[in-house]
Amino acid sequence: MENIRYSIVVPLYNEEAVIDSCHERLLRVMDQLGHPWEIIYINDGSRDRTGLLARQLCASDSRVKLLTFSRNFGHQAAITAGMDHASGDAVIIIDADLQDPPELIPAMIEQWQAGFDVVYGHRVARKGESLGKKVSARLFYRLLHRITDVDIPVDVGDFRLIDARVCHALSALPEHNRYVRGLISWLGFRQTYVDYVRAPRFAGTTKYPLRKMLKLAIDGITSFSYKPLKLGIGIGITLSIFSFCFLLFVFIARLFDLFVMEPGYASLMCVILFFCGIILIMLGIIGEYIGRIFEEVKGRPLYVICDREGSFFRQARQESSQPPENMNKPRSNSSI
Ligand code: UDP
Ligand code: MG
Numbered sequence: 001m002e003n004i005r006y007s008i009v010v011p012l013y014n015e016e017a018v019i020d021s022c023h024e025r026l027l028r029v030m031d032q033l034g035h036p037w038e039i040i041y042i043n044d045g046s047r048d049r050t051g052l053l054a055r056q057l058c059a060s061d062s063r064v065k066l067l068t069f070s071r072n073f074g075h076q077a078a079i080t081a082g083m084d085h086a087s088g089d090a091v092i093i094i095d096a097d098l099q100d101p102p103e104l105i106p107a108m109i110e111q112w113q114a115g116f117d118v119v120y121g122h123r124v125a126r127k128g129e130s131l132g133k134k135v136s137a138r139l140f141y142r143l144l145h146r147i148t149d150v151d152i153p154v155d156v157g158d159f160r161l162i163d164a165r166v167c168h169a170l171s172a173l174p175e176h177n178r179y180v181r182g183l184i185s186w187l188g189f190r191q192t193y194v195d196y197v198r199a200p201r202f203a204g205t206t207k208y209p210l211r212k213m214l215k216l217a218i219d220g221i222t223s224f225s226y227k228p229l230k231l232g233i234g235i236g237i238t239l240s241i242f243s244f245c246f247l248l249f250v251f252i253a254r255l256f257d258l259f260v261m262e263p264g265y266a267s268l269m270c271v272i273l274f275f276c277g278i279i280l281i282m283l284g285i286i287g288e289y290i291g292r293i294f295e296e297v298k299g300r301p302l303y304v305i306c307d308r309e310g311s312f313f314r315q316a317r318q319e320s321s322q323p324p325e326n327m328n329k330p331r332s333n334s335s336i
Helices: 019-031 052-061 074-087 101-115 131-147 163-169 180-187 210-224 227-255 267-296 319-321
Strands: 008-012 035-042 064-066 090-093 118-126 155-164 191-198
Touching: 008 019, 008 074, 008 163, 019 035, 019 052, 019 101, 035 052, 035 074, 052 064, 052 090, 064 074, 074 090, 074 155, 074 163, 074 180, 074 210, 101 118, 101 155, 101 191, 118 180, 131 163, 131 210, 155 163, 155 180, 163 180, 227 267, 267 319
Parallel strands: 008 035, 008 090, 035 064, 118 191
Antiparallel strands: 090 155, 118 155
């Protein structure tokens, strides 16, 4: 049997209204490519007929596979499971609601064949989404870009193609609150993008209510930046400077009787201002340490190697515990 060239990962949560059209459009695109492919559907605890419909698709075509979650674990968990089970040389992650056009896949494959390991879809416009969603997404992507050290591109979702090596490196990352698009940026490799216009949802309603969107945004910010923890130091120092000036003013006013004060006011103000500043600075310092503990606890490897030439006799530190299976294999892509 020929090796699978392309794996398509499609997360499904209550998508009975779109699954058939999505499947049809994917088939039309994939059958033109002339290489073996697989579609992996992940039923993320749907409560409608999504599971039943996906099982039917699976039964009628051996290239269609289905993973069923025991409950709703969320979009990021669903695409992670899909990537963990994908066996293609290139893995494509796409939403089921046809907001990401399957017809863009050949353009992504072209970039992959030109030697790029990650080809993400860059949204130049978003159609059919509420103004609130557009504005909050715009603000969030820019805020995240500003406060993180990892270069996470703006206006980019999870619709992308990744090489199998990136997929294996990603599977080896142990962290739980995954912000997959950020992790892929963190991994590095050769990345590029193709532009597209994000279409309105084909049918059904969004499965990302405000609660889930906030969780994703908080996962994105806290996994890639501990600047919020450092806020304490900045506020503490600013407050201390301000307090010290005010303290001097109260002290001088008391010394020269510049205005009438209640007895004990000056000493009380001095003590409160002084200690508030100290407490905030200490909180900031503790924040620094917690930030470092957080970095360690995440357990990300120190580095990720994307190619290896020549024979090495020593196994690298993090690889000896969990070797990514095909790290030593050259890219199967014939053009490189
Ligand atoms: N999805 C999922 N689990 C969830 C929420 C969403 O698997 O808990 C899937 C959903 O079926 C779709 C994709 O993730 O294929 C993106 O969701 P949606 O289109 O509703 O998000 P939006 O485009 O509105 O941000
Ligand atoms: Mg959508």
